[in-house]
Amino acid sequence: MGAMADLQLLEQWNAIALTKFRAPRLKRDIVVRPALLEALAEAIDSHPVTLVCAAGGAGKTILLAQLAASNVRNFRVLWVTVEDDDDDPCRFFASLVRAVEPLELSWEVAPRALLESVASSKAHMRAALAALVNALCTTQLPRVVLILDDLHRIDKPEVFELLDSLIERLPDHVAVVLGSRVEPPLSLARWRAYGELATFDAKALEFTEADAVALSLARFGRALDRNVLNEALKRSHGWAAGLSLLLDSRARHPEGADQAYRIESDRHLFNYLAQEVLEELPEALQDFALRCSILLELNPILCAALTGRGDAREVLESLYRRNLFLTALDELEPVLRFHDLFREFLEAELTRRNPQLKRELHERAAAAEKIDSRAIYHLLKAERWGEAMERMLMVGEERLAHGGIATVERWIASLPEDARRRHAGIAYLSGTCAWFRWDWPKAKRELTIAADQLTAPEHNARRVRAIFHLADALNSTGERAAAMQRIEQAAALPLDPLGEAELALQRSWCIAPEGNPAAVARHMQDFVAQVERHPGIICRETADRVHCMLIGIPGVVDAFERFHAAFERVRAESRAHWHISALLVGGWAHLWRGRRAQAISAVEQAQQLQHQFGAVRLVRERLGQLQVLTNVALRNFPLAVSVTRSHIEKMQTTEMAAHSAMWLRPYRFGLARAYWAQGDGDAFRELVPYLTVPPAPGEWPFVKMTVSIAAAQAAVLDGDWAQAERHFRQALETHDRLRLPIIHADARIGLAHVLLEQGRKGEAWQAFEPAYTEVISERAIGLLLLESPEIVDRLLDIVPTELRRTAEHAWLIETWLAWNESSPSSVVPRRAGALAVLSDRECEVLREVASGASNKHIARTLSLSLHTVKRHIANILDKLDCDSRGQAADIFRRASRD
Secondary structure (H helix, E strand, O other): OOHHHHHHHHHHHHOOOHHHHOOOOOOOOOOOOHHHHHHHHHHHHHOOEEEEEOOOOOOHHHHHHHHHHHOHHHOEEEEEEOOHHHOOHHHHHHHHHHHHHHHOOOOOOOHHHHHHHHHHOHHHHHHHHHHHHHHHOOOOOOOEEEEEEOHHHOOOHHHHHHHHHHHHHOOOOEEEEEEEOOOOOOOHHHHHHOOOEEEEOHHHHOOOHHHHHHHHHHHHOOOOOHHHHHHHHHHHOOOHHHHHHHHHHHHOOOOOOHHHHHHHHHHHHHHHHHHHOHHHOOHHHHHHHHHHOOOOOEOHHHHHHHHOOOOHHHHHHHHHHOOOOEEEEEOOOOEEEEOHHHHHHHHHHHHHHOHHHHHHHHHHHHHHOOOHHHHHHHHHHOOOHHHHHHHHHHHHHHHHHOOOHHHHHHHHHOOOHHHHHOOHHHHHHHHHHHHHOOOHHHHHHHHHHHHHHOOOHHHHHHHHHHHHHHHHHHHHOOOHHHHHHHHHHHHOOOOOHHHHHHHHHHHHHHHHHHOOHHHHHHHHHHHHHHHHHOHHHHHHHHHHHOOHHHOOOOOHHHHHHHHHHHHHHHOOOOOOOOHHHHHHHHHHHHHHHOOHHHHHHHHHHHHHHHHHHOOOHHHHHHHHHHHHHHHHHOOOHHHHHHHHHHHHHHHOOHHHHHHHHHHHHHHHHHHHHHHHHHOOHHHHHHHHHHHOOOOOOOOOOHHHHHHHHHHHHHHHHHOOHHHHHHHHHHHHOOHHHHOOOOOOOOHHHHHHHHHHHOOOHHHHHHHHHHHHHHHHHHOOOHHHHOOOHHHHHHHHOOOOHHHHOOHHHHHHHHHHHHHHOOOOOOOOOOOOHHHHHOOHHHHHHHHHHHOOOOHHHHHHHHOOOHHHHHHHHHHHHHHOOOOOHHHHHHHHHHHHHO
């Protein structure tokens, strides 16, 4: 080697700063994560290569520096911080050689002389690598760990070829740890296949809640509020730099200064992302990421539509390899999702650079998007209000039928007020949402617009449904005359079989409070006749409208049974949301007929479907009502009381004010019935003041009768038989016209009990006989099952001998004993909390989503098809009212902790 070459090598050797061979100094407020450190040490101990690969700010360097400082497992750690200058084979090799100098190895060739070999040819490079490997073989250390941090600074294939060759030749006691923002082009696939590669990705580095607590203690000397920590974790996805910046901003602002905190934290975060992430991307990739940031999920078709690139698939794969805050939802297609925080940053940057382009991109996305809900999202973002509303009307009713009320309401809320006000179809959707939620003032306001303005012939079907919903809302708030006027308005319109069925159903409901039970039963028979002629569509569309309050009216239970039989004929193996209501109709019939096993099964099946599909308030309340009375009949009074109390509590909220004005008293009667049947006189007395206040304007007429019944029962508890008799007889004056047996006790049974207590056995039988005859003739033993078992037992003892010998009486006694001699059964929800709306399988899928698994991984783990996984995830997002998998995963993690 000539003097000039020696001088160049010496300069190159001396130009390497020694600080690059020292691990960064750790600050005092750095969080140590023992479990993660131990997992890293175990991986290094059992693998020749370990890759720690994640985006900037994920904590890679800190984790590796903690390993270097910990002296764990007696590793001898060598450190190299890779720099831009190392993107040269000779320079990179020089860094490797200088890194191993502290080991005092035995060299066959002087280290500096090896540099010339590397620069000469590939053959000489192999010889130089062999010399380095041979030198490493001379150390007596049990485990040497060479850490190469910031490997993403290398671009040249020649450098990676050199490193790949070195790793292939290393002795067993030497391990290499690679820290990088992107996966390096090394033989990773082969090493992984042979079990020689351990990988720590962004998921592995995510901070947990415990880590966040430790960080706040180390940084601020105190643990920040749990809600603050969880919000920061949710926004940052556990990304270390983002979490740190968010907590710093929160600590500088008082709890009430949320706006200031948000502005400052976003500014710091976005500056970091701009400098450390976006600016490091090639310009073409920057443009691709910015344009695609408006998408909730990135797939090749949509990305191509937004960018005009024919290589969108390849670009997505490149972005994923760069660990650019992306989660793979489907690795085959591929389908990716930006982490929420990074997506917020990209969208903000796109808005800053070109707001008009952002609007145009949303228009393109809407045109290319095949999923209706996402197309609507993009149309709303593009401010294409007309197109958005038409798309809402196309899919809104189907979405509502499957419980997606919150989604439809969110769409409508995104529209400007003047656009909403001019569109009667949107008023229909808005009013229907309110109808499902029992928000009667809003339902009446919106549905009135729809009923009066949807006058075009092509809108007739929607107008008819609006009128029926409006009549229901009016009737439910005591405006019975107005409800009947709307019913007659619908009757004058052209009606298809579904319309005729709904007309009969609504007439039965609106006539119910007027004291004509025979007409109620007749209209219910007309309704079910239409159901039997067209069971498929009418069962599906009317199941939610069948009012359980009518069940005890003579003749109605038969209509309920026929409806349920029609449902069973069209019920497919696949489950649907409307099946919940159809099962409840059958459950009421089973309860009233005394079919114990079938009644319990109907409740359990409905609960399972509610867990699977979720349930809107209307369906949830009706399930609760059946659950309560079934448990009263089963003599499981504590559960009946608990569920009823829960319903009453929920009704006493501001949003339920209009509904509770009419229906809070009936719910309290239901609670009183449970106490009365249980024999809990003290608890019953506490309710008497609420039950006996004079009826309010608009309350249904039956309330006056129930006031008398409650007063009579209170008198019974006081032993005032004369007063009790007087009130029961007063109630009987309107009993035949106004009775609604699932709400209140039966005055005939109450009076018979009072007379029997006074020794007036003959009169007691005279009072009880009409109820007994009704039970026998209609097989309506539910009338007895909802009363006090002690009182009914005594009354059955006074049935005349000739009646006791009949087959009908034998059926009654056998059924009565079946309900009363068995140990109490429970009909209880299987799961509580935010996840109650999910099925078991959906919870399994969501657990995998929360762990960061891709669709492909979930399909493989749970033995499902990719299509099925996508369907489950769509259902989960809809039920939990989430826009993204990340939000759903956060709900799962919180529920798991709770």
